[in-house]
Amino acid sequence: MPTSVRAEVHAAPRPRGAVALLTASLAYATLTVAYVVTNRTTPQPDIPGGDVLRHVRDHGTAIDLGALLLLVAALLLVPVAATLARLVRRGPGQDRGAAAATVLGGGLLACGALVSSAALSWTLGRLPEQAPADLARALADLSFLAGGLGYAVSFALLAAGACLAARESGLLPRACVTTGLVIAAAGLTAALSLLVFDFSYLLPVVRFGGTAWLVWAAFALVRPRPAAPGADA
Numbered sequence: 001m002p003t004s005v006r007a008e009v010h011a012a013p014r015p016r017g018a019v020a021l022l023t024a025s026l027a028y029a030t031l032t033v034a035y036v037v038t039n040r041t042t043p044q045p046d047i048p049g050g051d052v053l054r055h056v057r058d059h060g061t062a063i064d065l066g067a068l069l070l071l072v073a074a075l076l077l078v079p080v081a082a083t084l085a086r087l088v089r090r091g092p093g094q095d096r097g098a099a100a101a102t103v104l105g106g107g108l109l110a111c112g113a114l115v116s117s118a119a120l121s122w123t124l125g126r127l128p129e130q131a132p133a134d135l136a137r138a139l140a141d142l143s144f145l146a147g148g149l150g151y152a153v154s155f156a157l158l159a160a161g162a163c164l165a166a167r168e169s170g171l172l173p174r175a176c177v178t179t180g181l182v183i184a185a186a187g188l189t190a191a192l193s194l195l196v197f198d199f200s201y202l203l204p205v206v207r208f209g210g211t212a213w214l215v216w217a218a219f220a221l222v223r224p225r226p227a228a229p230g231a232d233a
Helices: 003-009 018-038 049-058 060-090 096-125 133-169 174-194 197-222
Strands: none
Touching: 018 060, 018 197, 049 060, 049 096, 049 133, 060 096, 060 133, 060 197, 096 133, 133 174, 133 197, 174 197
C-alpha cells in the first residue's frame, strides 16, 4: 500500500466542531490584542484615585472602545468553551463528563469576569470630573479584580479540564497539554495576589499565554492526528 494511503488510513478523523473552535479562538485572540493596544495607557492598580480621574478625563474614548472590545471578546468565550467541552466529552477515555463540565464552567466564569470588567470600565469612563477620587479608585480596583484575577482563576479551570482529559485521550499533543497545565497552575497561583500583590505578575502570563495556548490547541485539533492503535482494525 502506498505511504500516502497508509497515512490517510491511520489518520484520526478531525473532531466535529474543531474548525468552529479555531475560528472563535482566533477571533478572541484578535480582540484581546486589540483591547490591550487600545488600553495600553491604563493606570497601574497602585496609583491614587485622583490620577485615575485624570486618566478618565484624558482617555474617555479609549476606555469606551476598550470596554466594547472586551465585551465582545468575553462573549466569544461562550462558544469556545462550549465547543471545547463537547470535544472533550466525545473524546476517548474515562471521566469525560467531569472534565467537560470543568471546561464549560471555567469558560462561562471567565466570560462573566470579562463582562464584569468591561461594565466596570465603562462605568469608570463616565465618571464626572467632580467625582470622588475614592470612587474612581474603587471602580478601577473592581475592574482589575474581575478582568485580572477573576479571569485568570476561571481560565485555569478551562485549561486544566481540557488538558487533564487530553492527557489520557491523546486529544491534544503532549507539549500542548503540558503548556496548558502550566498556565492553569499559574492562574490558580495568581489567587495569592489577594494576599501578596507581587503574585499579580502571573495575570498577564495567563491572559496572553492562555490565549496563545487556546489558539495552539484549536490548531492541533484541526490538524490530522494519528489514529489510536486498532482504530482501523
